[in-house]
Amino acid sequence: xxxxxxxxxxxxxxxxxxxxxxxxxxxxxxxxxxxxxxxxxxxxxxxxxxxxxxxxxxxxxxxxxxxxxxxxxxxxxxxxxxxxxxxxxxxxxxxxxxxxxxxxxxxxxxxxxxxxxxxxxxxxxxxxxxxxxxxxxxxxxxxxxxxxxxxxxxxxxxxxxxxxxxxxxxxxxxxxxxxxxxxxxxxxxxxxxxxxxxxxxxxxxxxxxxxxxxxxxxxxxxxxxxxxxxxxxxxxxxxxxxxxxxxxxxxxx
Amino acid sequence: xxxxxxxxxxxxxxxxxxxxxxxxxxxxxxxxxxxxxxxxxxxxxxxxxxxxxxxxxxxxxxxxxxxxxxxxxxxxxxxxxxxxxxxxxxxxxxxxxxxxxxxxxxxxxxxxxxxxxxxxxxxxxxxxxxxxxxxxxxxxxxxxxxxxxxxxxxxxxxxxxxxxxxxxxxxxxxxxxxxxxxxxxxxxxxxxxxxxxxxxxxxxxxxxxxxxxxxxxxxxxxxxxxxxxxxxxxxxxxxxxxxxxxxxxxxxxxxxxxxxxxxxxxxxxxxxxxxxxxxxxxxxxxxxxxxxxxxxxxxxxxxxxxxxxxxxxxxxxxxxxxxxxxxxxxxxxxxxxxxxxxxxxxxx
Amino acid sequence: xxxxxxxxxxxxxxxxxxxxxxxxxxxxxxxxxxxxxxxxxxxxxxxxxxxxxxxxxxxxxxxxxxxxxxxxxxxxxxxxxxxxxxxxxxxxxxxxxxxxxxxxxxxxxxxxxxxxxxxxxxxxxxxxxxxxxxxxxxxxxxxxxxxxxxxxxxxxxxxxxxxxxxxxxxxxxxxxxxxxxxxxxxxxxxxxxxxxxxxxxxxxxxxxxxxxxxxxxxxxxxxxxxxxxxxxxxxxxxxxxxxxxxxxxxxxxxxxxxxxxxxxxxxxxxxxxxxx
Numbered sequence: 001x002x003x004x005x006x007x008x009x010x011x012x013x014x015x016x017x018x019x020x021x022x023x024x025x026x027x028x029x030x031x032x033x034x035x036x037x038x039x040x041x042x043x044x045x046x047x048x049x050x051x052x053x054x055x056x057x058x059x060x061x062x063x064x065x066x067x068x069x070x071x072x073x074x075x076x077x078x079x080x081x082x083x084x085x086x087x088x089x090x091x092x093x094x095x096x097x098x099x100x101x102x103x104x105x106x107x108x109x110x111x112x113x114x115x116x117x118x119x120x121x122x123x124x125x126x127x128x129x130x131x132x133x134x135x136x137x138x139x140x141x142x143x144x145x146x147x148x149x150x151x152x153x154x155x156x157x158x159x160x161x162x163x164x165x166x167x168x169x170x171x172x173x174x175x176x177x178x179x180x181x182x183x184x185x186x187x188x189x190x191x192x193x194x195x196x197x198x199x200x201x202x203x204x205x206x207x208x209x210x211x212x213x214x215x216x217x218x219x220x221x222x223x224x225x226x227x228x229x230x231x232x233x234x235x236x237x238x239x240x241x242x243x244x245x246x247x248x249x250x251x252x253x
Numbered sequence: 254x255x256x257x258x259x260x261x262x263x264x265x266x267x268x269x270x271x272x273x274x275x276x277x278x279x280x281x282x283x284x285x286x287x288x289x290x291x292x293x294x295x296x297x298x299x300x301x302x303x304x305x306x307x308x309x310x311x312x313x314x315x316x317x318x319x320x321x322x323x324x325x326x327x328x329x330x331x332x333x334x335x336x337x338x339x340x341x342x343x344x345x346x347x348x349x350x351x352x353x354x355x356x357x358x359x360x361x362x363x364x365x366x367x368x369x370x371x372x373x374x375x376x377x378x379x380x381x382x383x384x385x386x387x388x389x390x391x392x393x394x395x396x397x398x399x400x401x402x403x404x405x406x407x408x409x410x411x412x413x414x415x416x417x418x419x420x421x422x423x424x425x426x427x428x429x430x431x432x433x434x435x436x437x438x439x440x441x442x443x444x445x446x447x448x449x450x451x452x453x454x455x456x457x458x459x460x461x462x463x464x465x466x467x468x469x470x471x472x473x474x475x476x477x478x479x480x481x482x483x484x485x486x487x488x489x490x491x492x493x494x495x496x497x498x499x500x501x502x503x504x505x506x507x508x509x510x511x512x513x514x515x516x517x518x519x520x521x522x523x524x525x526x527x528x529x530x531x532x533x534x535x536x537x538x539x540x541x542x543x544x545x546x547x548x549x550x551x552x553x554x555x556x557x558x559x560x561x562x563x564x565x566x567x568x569x570x571x572x573x574x575x576x577x578x579x580x581x582x583x584x585x586x587x588x589x590x591x592x593x594x595x596x597x598x599x600x601x
Numbered sequence: 602x603x604x605x606x607x608x609x610x611x612x613x614x615x616x617x618x619x620x621x622x623x624x625x626x627x628x629x630x631x632x633x634x635x636x637x638x639x640x641x642x643x644x645x646x647x648x649x650x651x652x653x654x655x656x657x658x659x660x661x662x663x664x665x666x667x668x669x670x671x672x673x674x675x676x677x678x679x680x681x682x683x684x685x686x687x688x689x690x691x692x693x694x695x696x697x698x699x700x701x702x703x704x705x706x707x708x709x710x711x712x713x714x715x716x717x718x719x720x721x722x723x724x725x726x727x728x729x730x731x732x733x734x735x736x737x738x739x740x741x742x743x744x745x746x747x748x749x750x751x752x753x754x755x756x757x758x759x760x761x762x763x764x765x766x767x768x769x770x771x772x773x774x775x776x777x778x779x780x781x782x783x784x785x786x787x788x789x790x791x792x793x794x795x796x797x798x799x800x801x802x803x804x805x806x807x808x809x810x811x812x813x814x815x816x817x818x819x820x821x822x823x824x825x826x827x828x829x830x831x832x833x834x835x836x837x838x839x840x841x842x843x844x845x846x847x848x849x850x851x852x853x854x855x856x857x858x859x860x861x862x863x864x865x866x867x868x869x870x871x872x873x874x875x876x877x
Binding site for chain 3: 146148149151154155156157167170173245246247248250
Binding site: 109112212244245 | 255256257260264268271272274275278279305306332333334335338339342343345346347349436437440443532
């Protein structure tokens, strides 16, 4: 019992300390512009009162989840195929490695030209940002499968699509899951950049617009804090997935 | 059902829930808005007009606000952007049929072959260069060797600055010029990252209101009747929907005249626009529109070749235009001429 | 089952003319020093490696690839970590009726002594238990032949002893044909009906030593000790592991290849299996 308390106390202590230092620094620097923690809280409450907070959170969640899930649905099969067929890998991998380091921000002009100013543009950016880590993870996962499993399965007469379904996919799943968790982090990171494109809702938009609105840096930081908290929540969900029996074996204690 | 299938199903359901919430809260339940690429009018669908939350573009939301209040509905949809690059891309891709934009930028786009036409002005004056109150800079000459921020090399603030330098016998090489988004300029001046800033309002006035900024020069001191932003419409829209373009231009003309009629009109506009369209503090807009009263004015907005001749000359010198296009190429004066005799709005 | 012929191994000539017959229901152990190619031989017969010359046959049919009728158990455990013990054992089961499947799986869980662990996952099991799951899985597929390549090599000494006894017990019940590769001569003597001794690379069969002792065998029994020494002798060591002169006298049938050239055909053509 005592252990659980102390375990929670430690990170909480760090966070409280961080807030205290933040407050002190702002006061000491006498800055007119940077908000104190309290101002951030009041700014958030103000947003909630205006009914805007929930709308913005939903908007960002929608765009991230849509772009991300699209990347999952396309990236996993694509990565699996690339991992399994060396010819396909030789063909596609160089192209992927060229596209991968291009920051999603660089894709913004292209996104606007193709999708105009709508939800589709940020969804596209988030999709791009998530696709590469997921595909690469699936590809590596298949390549790293222990040969013993494939050998055993073939011994039992399992071949082709059944082999994929019954052996390759489950064996690759832990590493795929790690890639999924990383990609979700990246997707949520990109949301600010993606929402810079004149959409009129969302947490990223909140930040950009607050900055345009003049001195509302309390909202800017409020947006940042919200993004951080939701990102934490999403990561926690993914970690829970890793405890499922079908994949737990792939993660050391 | 295996646990994995359950997880997949659960995720799908969660996504549907989020999507439904989003549709209801943010999109007004219109699924077509997800992929709104077209700029076609469908029946009574609204045309989009782009703007930035700056004083230059005030007539855009004001016209819409007046229309909604007097006629019950607007005849176009104002779309707020965060920066000129996004406006530029939306114009090029056809998403925006019309928008407010920097005059030199519009001219440069036309020179690059984008089929657009300038049909009206945004405002006159309304720009300044600010320095820190506690600095030793009292005239343009004192800027020698200093760092000056402008929004964009395609901005009229850039050309304005060149003109100001020329007037005191200096050249652009005598200063260090940097490009910076206008919303970041007040903070940059405050933290002394730059020595002087120049962009449209209300960012200049913001430094004054917050007590650390001082006007080095106003646009009207260097370049009387200075033009910053213009109303740009795509050629396609001009050809296919000239009546709408005329309605827009006339509406803007009338809004401009209405705002010139009296300070109370301006204050009303400031309050409404700040909260409903700009998401800014109304105090700021009020300040810009009143101190001094001729900081910016919204009349005499029709197109005249002479205004643009000077812009062209300075732009060529700055290297952003090459002189291959003429006034006829980038401007269409028909609408502004038609709006000539317009009367200000009755009452909003 | 017969397997003559040479073996691949890229540029390494691993096996020389091997000619061996195995009867149905026999427990054969193949022993030899490391690198002598016993694993290679097993892989060829199991269908995981192609022979560069000659054919392996099982029931008269040439071996072309892995076959569910011939299940292989390797040293590295290949139990699927994402399936429970139950699901693993059921993996190769060919029965279609759900009732039959359940009965079969249950039978083998009991047989290998893992009752109570049906719903456990491999990560919760010890190394020895995982090997038992693998054996059960192999048997549940109802194969004709079982190939085992040093299956107890990765386990600790006591577990190895225990599993050897278990294996004999299981085998006596099921009476499958087993080919068992090991470097442990005592293990071979304890398990096999006949011990096939292979020489150094490029290896041939140096001798086949029949073990005529009743099971379960006590390794301290003088008959076992003598047989063990005989195997050592064939391999060229004395019982303490010291090298002797390369003695040639085999105790039982030995077929030699006709020439030392690597490209010659085996002298004797394959003979089919004698049913028991």
